[in-house]
Amino acid sequence: MTPTRETWGPGPTRPELSVEEVHVWRAWLDAEESEVTRLRALLSDEERARADRFHFTKDRRHFTVARGLLRTLVARYTDRRPELVSFTYNAYGKPSLSTEDAGASLRFNLSHSKGLALYAFARGREVGVDVEFSREEFAGEEIAARFFSPAEVAVLRALPAEEKTRAFFNCWTRKEAYIKAHGLGLSLPLEGFDVSLAPGEPAALLSTRHDPAQAARWSLCALSPAYGYAAALAAEGHDWRLTCWSWDE
Helix, strand or coil: CCCCEEEEEECCCCCCCCCCEEEEEEEECCCCHHHHHHHHCCCCHHHHHHHHCCCCHHHHHHHHHHHHHHHHHHHHHHCCCHHHCCEEECCCCCEEECHHHHHHCEEEEEEEECCEEEEEEEECCCEEEEEEECCCCCCCHHHHHHHCCHHHHHHHHHCCHHHHHHHHHHHHHHHHHHHHHHCCHHHCCHHHEEECCCCCCCCCEEEECCCCCHHHHEEEEEECCCCCEEEEEEEECCCCEEEEEECCC
């Protein structure tokens, strides 16, 4: 992986994405009512039904904006109209383009937390992205013991108290990004692989006991999309460069 360009500047209307690149876009999901209505019109009937199942209005709006922007961005990469983009989902819910769009070899992933969404795009390589709003009250050792590997928990416990929240969310987002890139959900055992987590330490997949060959196959990259958020990207291979953009339209 080459050095990143995490500048989060405005992105192009027609982004060019080569097989040596990974693009990550960030977008804030709070939008005017007119924009929510416009984006809802782009969704499929199934997506609108999913949005309507959320109990809280804010959650419905965030889901609508997140999915509408996903369609808009995919359309830019595939030169299609957003409402004509067709998704399919694997058994664990990871989206991909349906058969008629598959020739573009576009891979993508989406994550959002507390009003901020991240979208990752690549060609010919799987990607996963995760963003989390850092909450000190959530970052406890009891939660870590449930979801992290023994080695990760040991590193977390050894850190100074003032570094533990950041380390917790470093670990959480890196593990989630790796799992999402695989597209296997929690059928991929959380204790079956280790990631780096100490603040200041580069993001890395340290070991993959579930399949030892995987550690050399994947790259991890820490992202800093906004103050108070932790984020990570996982991508196949090491021969790629990262560019980050912000959705400001």
